[in-house]
Amino acid sequence: MLTLIAFLVTLGILIAVHEYGHFQVARWCNVKVLRFSLGFGKPIFSRRFGADNTEFVISALPLGGYVKMLDERELPTPGAVSEHDLTRAFNRQSVWKRIAIVAAGPAANLLLAIVLYWVLFMQGVPGMRPVLGDVPAQTAAAQAGLKAHDLIIAVAGDSVSTWTDVRWKLLQEAIKSPAVTVKVKDDSLREHETELKLDDIEKEDFESDFLEKLGLVPYRPAMPARLGEILPDGAAANAGLQTGDEILAVNDKPITEWEEFVTLVREKPEQPLTLRLKRGERELDAVVIPQAVDEHGKRIGRIGAAYQVDQGLLEKLSVTVRYDPLQSFSRAVDKTWETSVFSIKMLARMVTGEASWKGVSGPVTIASYAGQSAHIGWKSFVGFLALISISLGVLNLLPVPVLDGGHLLYYTIEIFKGSPVSEAAMEVGQRIGLAILALLMTVAFYNDITRFITG
Known part of the structure; x- marks a missing residue:
């Protein structure tokens, strides 16, 4: 449940921030926004707000989102836009305004990472x-x-x-x-x-x-096998074990380190273990039966006791x-920049074969890491959120058609060419972009499945 909640929170924050970047800059450029959607597919929540009656939607498939702006090219008939709204159509904006609107999404993700790292560095x-x-x-x-x-x-x-x-x-x-x-x-x-x-x-x-x-x-x-927290109703509690007990032997086998004890317990689910332990100045015996639990498809034993640190x-x-606010901000900017550059370098090395494609992760791995980081604590989760926000920002800036970076590539060509890229060229680009994204998604899901199977 924690993993699912952490995953949905991660997606919700990152997608909302990304799309809000597009939305806010579009408003600053006086472009009419028709819909702001978190997710794709069938709407499960919809409300209209603002002077433009913009529709805010939460859709069923939460793996993305979009901001739909008034655009004559996407209307059924060219004359469907009123004279009053013509100047507010996206396609009628200058190339520089279109660049600003499209770049605002990835920029918002990078700014979010800076803010999150800033908070982390100040908190410690x-x-x-x-x-x-x-x-x-x-x-x-x-x-x-x-x-x-x-x-x-x-x-x-x-x-x-x-x-x-x-x-x-x-x-x-x-x-x-x-x-x-x-x-x-x-x-x-x-x-x-x-x-x-x-x-x-x-x-x-x-x-x-x-x-x-x-x-x-x-x-x-050296970590002697000394018990810390004992979980109520666990095997250790049922056997009468107490915090501070030091395990000296298991089934007459001497134990010197905590990891030895953990390994023996994991290997013996639902099998009685005779413990020789030291409690204060006394030595005594106890029998514990590890509870059987499933871990990545493997049956292991646990007794419900932690190590005493x-x-x-x-x-x-x-x-x-920990740093002061000014130093924290400077380090947050540096961290975001270094991580962004490193991500681009690693992508380049993947393309040239110098780095493994195993580094590409999909939703299953992201969900797993979201849950793990949330379980560790809020600082770990915030750090994870910042890292994924950078990845999303960098990914969307890649010059691949259908991504924000692909549109920025078109607009850059338009600046040098003096006229927009032709519809035919954009259609070919869309097909190439979709093929590249399909390949990336296939690799990501394959890696997810492989990690899940191998643990």
């Missing part, structure tokens, strides 16, 4: 400090001389505060350079720079955690990055 973005764990031998990080407990403080000359920053900077550098300068601070608080090679990264790696391939493994402190260690490894 939580993350984990980029402290290295054990660096695997023969990796690029080992060859660069990086060691366990090194704190990464800069990549390519730009300061970084979290692992998210590190990944983003390396992702940008990986598509333009075979190596990058990394600055670290060691255990003795001494700073030094080194060159990290990126030429081992292949196009498939962009869709996975390529940091691990480079040898940049986050520091993970060491707050002191968590505070040491975590950080909240």
Whole structure:
């Protein structure tokens, strides 16, 4: 239910903002708007407002929207427009006004991303400090001389505060350079720079955690199997387990880390597990029967207990990055610009075969990410919303007929040509554009299905 709600909220906000951009600029240019629609297909809600009696509609299929403006070319008879409204027809506007109206939709999505990032940077973005764990031998990080407990403080000359920053900077550098300068601070608080090679990264790696391939493994402190929150009516609660209990053994097998315990529980749905645990200064036994649940089509066990986090260690490894309003706005603009440019570069690399088409996502993946980010918290969801808003803005600016960018291409040709593009040429363009969109949708749905099957 949370995933469905988050998905509908995401679509509703992004589509409404995009179409409102077209709508508002059309009004500023004195173009008459006949309909403002969120969604396609059969209307499920309709009301008329304003001096122009504009119809505002919510339609059944929520995967898009449109703003229908008065246009003589779309009327059944050329003389159907009254003399009073002739000057307000879209097709009678100057090419510069038409460009402004069409560009306003993608621009609104990019402005939304700036506003969302601005709010996030002012509120503070939580993350984990980029402290290295054990660096695997023969990796690029080992060859660069990086060691366990090194704190990464800069990549390519730009300061970084979290692992998210590190990944983003390396992702940008990986598509333009075979190596990058990394600055670290060691255990003795001494700073030094080194060159990290990126030429081992292949196009498939962009869709996975390529940091691990480079040898940049986050520091993970020892996590004893100590229970935190116990869910009411869960298997752990029914077995009498309590917060703070430390699991020493399961079925006489010694347990030293939390992940070992989780793995054993997942593998034994509805099978009794004899636990040896430590409670305070005492050791005692308990029997727990993991409840069976379905996860991506696989039957696993759960006991309804969480890990007890060491707050002191968590505070040491975590950080909240926060800026004042002016700095936040500047960083929001930079983040939106960098993400937009990166998206275009990745699209270009997909076309040339340098990047995998697995990065193209459809509604199923977007819905999944919307639900996951909403579950984590509002900051995560706002960040996701900003990213998708940028993607929508960039996608619509592509010079593909039927998209906003395709219309902008026509108008650019008109400026140099001195007259509008012919109807015949536009019709051919429409067919090409629809074919390209159909191909993209096919790839997106294929990737969605593949991710769903493989989990």
